[in-house]
Amino acid sequence: MLKIFASGRQIFYSESKWLHPIFEFESFLETYDGPRDNLTAWDSAIGKAAAVLLMRLGVCQMHGELVSELAVKYVTSQLGEGKISWDTLVDRLMCQTESQLENLTDSDEMYYLLRQRAKLVLGVPLSIKNLCYKYGKINDLSLEVPSGGRIMILGENGTGKTTLLRLICGIYRPDSGSILIDGKPVKQLEKYTIGYIPQLSELQEEQNFDLTVEEVVGLGCQTHNRQQRKAAVEAAMRRTGCENLAGRKFSVLSGGEKQKVSLARCLAQKAKLLLLDEPTANLDKDNRRMVIDILHSLSISEIPTIIMVTHDKELTSLKKWSVFNLGEQNG
């Protein structure tokens, strides 16, 4: 059971099990417009996972009937002494989540793991089995990516990294083998599941009669309601910092601006599988950083499944991404 109070007044209550009340509270906050300062929580059990989540949501004081030492240690290190109290203190809560988080310190990473465990991710699983294609080193390639998984595909030029992305999104047909997304072949997939961002050079379209940024961001938006659509497009543009470009033609934008818009397009689409082909290629340092920050934020909030092809060493700063080296690991 979870109760949340704002300045002493109860604003939220849930009796769901495990960490679900906290995720429900997170959803509640999206529409809650009352005061958010001085949030306090009363929970039946607070382990490290609950402590991490409650603190992310702005709770600065918490009390639990049953509290673990791990939770106390974490809260004390982040908020200081006296911010957590208990009726009973135990060494640790007897659940897998507590063990999984025991040695982690990065709040984002813990949040990502918890959402994945709670199956609160936008992403869908990808399964590639014995894939063969005439181009590159795509020969008997097998790869599994779980829902919300993040994988970087590395490899020399000509190994077929871009080809692999095109095979996944159905632009090319494999010579043999299978690609299943959410358990289905690409052709049977629900429309707008995949958000594909090709290399910048492939988006250098002619400038006459071009689409505006607003139109591009709205391309994958699935709602038919005009107002909801507009709101989704605006929110996506705000998120990637391209709202000031709304009325401009896409083709006249700089490389960095185009990548911002492309990411906003996938955000507005609520893409469940994001395929990125060299997202930082030909960008200056600031724009590369911006793309990396957006990707990081995406991968710990909406949590789509992300597959990224890259040569960029800086992208390895995106922690906890799996790496698949095409040309070495298959065959």
Place this chain on the structure above:
Amino acid sequence: MDRLLLLFSLAPVMKGFIAMSISGAIFPLCGVMVLRLNLVPMRYMLMHGVILGGAIAMALNVPLLPVTITVNLLLVFMMLMMTNDGSGRNFGGTSAATMVLSMALASLIMHVADVPAKDTLDLLWGSPFALSLLDIAALCSLALILLLYVILNFKNIKNLFFSKEISMSLGIKVRLHNAVMVILIASVVAVAMKLLGAFLIDSLLILPVMCAAPFLKKFNRNGIRALFIGSSVTGFILSVAGYVIAVAADFPPAGTIAVLAGIVFFIGRIIK
């Protein structure tokens, strides 16, 4: 004014007016597709396809419009098959080859069936006064199909205009839409040839789009939706105004509309 009203009371003039109003408002939608999908070379091929259709129709002594539409559709299917991915990306080269092939076939048919070349080449000069009721019905049906296609598939069209690969990744049937658009363009070209002739066909398809673009930009109305609407409105105004001027001044409608469109286009360029 009385003379103008009297002229418009004549059936061929009124039929022409109706045809020009509808085609002026709707056919520029195809012009947007032609320009955005880089299908300008294919349009030339379709114009030559109409000459081939004309030669066949005259050789067999059958109605011209259904034959020219059929020939254009066959040419389009042939081109779609030759460009193996059906994406329309390689239409430039295949259009040139098909254009030569259709003219060669037309000349052979004219020779074998003893069709006077002059009669076939008269197709290069259309006339909105020479439309039958069947022609008007075909034009209205085609305009309705085109309008419905654009309205019902606007989102898919926008995606296709942006990137065929991204459209494919979104699950849009790119080959199907590409084929439908090319078929619509082929049919529109065949009908427009009858209205204005081969030489001035662009004043119905392309020029309204080119005329609308700088004005839309001037008023900060960028985007594909604005371009479709702007082209349609411009096409309607140009066609109606050009036709009325032509009837009033006893000028050829095709030339008048084309000159008017040309003037508006150059004004637009100056504004731009």
